[in-house]
Ligand SMILES: Cc1ncc(C[n+]2csc(CCOP(=O)(O)OP(=O)(O)O)c2C)c(N)n1
């Protein structure tokens with residue numbers, strides 16, 4: 068196995084490429100992940116964006132990106148990537164631009180687009196073996212519209228459209244497996260709070276060809292209801308409780324890149340967020356907490 | 372000049388081939404499929420140097436079309452009806468990107484009820500999208516209009532995508548003799564795309580289609596698109612003139628037929644205007660001063676040209692092959708707004724809805740429209756819009772309903 072390029076924090080790029088002063092909330096976990104991603108991918112990129120919080124990164128006439136950007140719609144960012152990739156390939160093939168002018172095409176969408184409305188267009192892009200990166204920042208709800216539940220919302224979470232005593236009664240969709248079932252070049256989960264794991268996966272993805280898709284957990288102080296300064300802790304807890312498994316799919320195999328040991332109880336993660344407050348007050352909902360724990364335990368049983 | 376028998380669909384494919392398009396994002400829908408099948412065959416056979424990609428929907432297809440055009444390649448695509456509406460969000464979006472490309476729409480009535488036959492509610496739903504619109508009545512015109520449309524779309528004063536519209540079945544599947552222009556002359560008329568600053572390049576980073584905050588920058592961009600679309604009138608005239616010089620075929624923004632001394636005038640778009648021509652000939656034969664105008668351009672709207680052509684006439688009969696529920700015909704409203712308040716405008720503007728879902732418009736109906744309009748001129752009052760339908764058709768539908776009811780009762784399914 069190849070040595071990871073980034074072994075220590077000091078190996079990571081020290082200067083931040085993505086500009087500051089955007090309209091994102093303080094403590095946005097999605098933006099933290101994007102910083103890490105952009106530092107590795109660099110400016111020879113064109114980001115193809117779908118409707119969501121990150122759409123407000125580039126507001127006319129300013130942008131924090133040093134490279135290029137194209138906003139499309141909520142459903143069709145992967146199709147936008149198809150058009151840009153094909154356009155660039157045609158220009159290269161017909162020698163109308165030089166290879167130095169080429170760009171890495173990167174789709175950037177939220178979970179609402181990735182898990183739901185944009186899934187058909189992602190599926191199509193993978194099936195056509197499109198050479199592109201897909202970054203989904205998963206804040207587990209339709210954040211930009213006020214955090215209603217989406218296909219990525221976890222069981223029990225309170226959202227703007229699941230305020231009942233049991234929170235969201237559905238279950239988070241397994242997008243990693245849905246993507247992997249298409250047998251693309253690469254699929255991975257990442258977390259901004261785990262910068263080394265993130266950097267190595269982006270580096271690996273960058274050097275592959277074909278569809279490469281990554282889901283970043285995006286702790287969201289505004290939608291998950293906690294203080295902005297807790298974002299990194301919450302991201303770390305998501306990994307340490309085993310709620311957010313860090314893994315990758317490559318060459319037909321799934322490998323876990325960081326197996327939490329010992330795994331912290333899920334309460335440690337849940338109790339830090341207002342969206343799960345009804346699990347603890349006025350009285351602990353031990354049944355629901357146990358159900359969530361059991362599901363996490365069940366997952367890891369299948370792994371180790 | 373040699374002519375070849377071509378369907379409207381193959382004429383459209385020829386238009387794309389002669390325009391030397393780089394990229395063809397596609398998705399099948401009747402009656403458009405023959406266009407993409409023909410292009411696919413040419414590409415496979417090495418006769419066309421384009422890249423074709425079948426997307427998984429028209430929403431994606433139009434996104435990919437706009438995105439590829441934004442890199443600075445020449446793009447052609449085609450759809451119909453439900454497909455155009457499925458991609459509607461992206462029609463508005465890519466027009467706002469100010470990228471030039473050409474989309475052929477093969478008109479087909481919209482669901483529900485679902486049908487395969489033509490009318491114009493599909494393409495008119497895109498009326499306010501920012502796409503310019505050229506409407507065709509013959510297969511030759513389809514081919515020529517695609518070449519014209521690229522020139523119009525790519526002109527620096529315009530830079531908007533263009534829809535070229537033809538009627539499903541009546542043109543798409545009808546063979547007509549078509550002159551296929553030679554590549555050299557087409558290249559002279561339509562040089563390779565000069566994309567200017569429309570590009571994505573490592574050396575020139577750019578953010579396209581960013582969000583705006585507030586009504587002021589939003590209005591700025593919307594007004595810019597409107598002014599660019601309006602520029603299209605002059606750009607179109609220039610292009611049509613140079614086209615006529617090279618190929619000997621003239622396509623004004625409005626086609627005139629027997630307008631000399633015409634006192635009452637039919638106005639309609641698309642291939643059904645051919646039916647109106649025959650009616651006009653017969654009416655003229657009977658000494659009635661009737662003419663016909665067929666706008667080819669609907670966006671930008673050639674209001675000034677229509678005003679001029681209609682000045683001093685006694686009455687206008689607008690035939691709409693579309694229906695805006697609760698209001699009436701779209702073309703009628705558009706024409707009324709272009710004429711109202713102008714001193715020489717015809718005093719009577721009658722409205723008829725016909726040809727929905729490919730329903731025929733018979734010669735008798737054209738005569739009746741003239742009679743209704745003559746009476747309105749005499750009475751000095753305009754009647755409400757008429758929905759063309761005959762007693763016999765109504766009886767037919769009622770009869771079928773009755774048979775179905777009897778059958779349901781007899782088989783006990785209605786119990
Ligand atoms: C077709 C369409 N429907 C609805 C919306 C409204 N909308 C804008 S952003 C958004 C939420 C997107 O959620 P997600 O992809 O998770 O991104 P987030 O807002 O959480 O960053 C919605 C529903 C839209 N822009 N387009």
Ligand code: SF4
Pocket residue numbers: 090091092093094095096097098120206210211285286287288289290
């Ligand atoms: S709502 Fe959440 S995801 Fe969106 S910008 Fe704010 S913190 Fe980030």
Ligand SMILES: [Mg+2]
Pocket residue numbers: 119177178179204205206207208209210211217
């Ligand atoms: Mg979200």
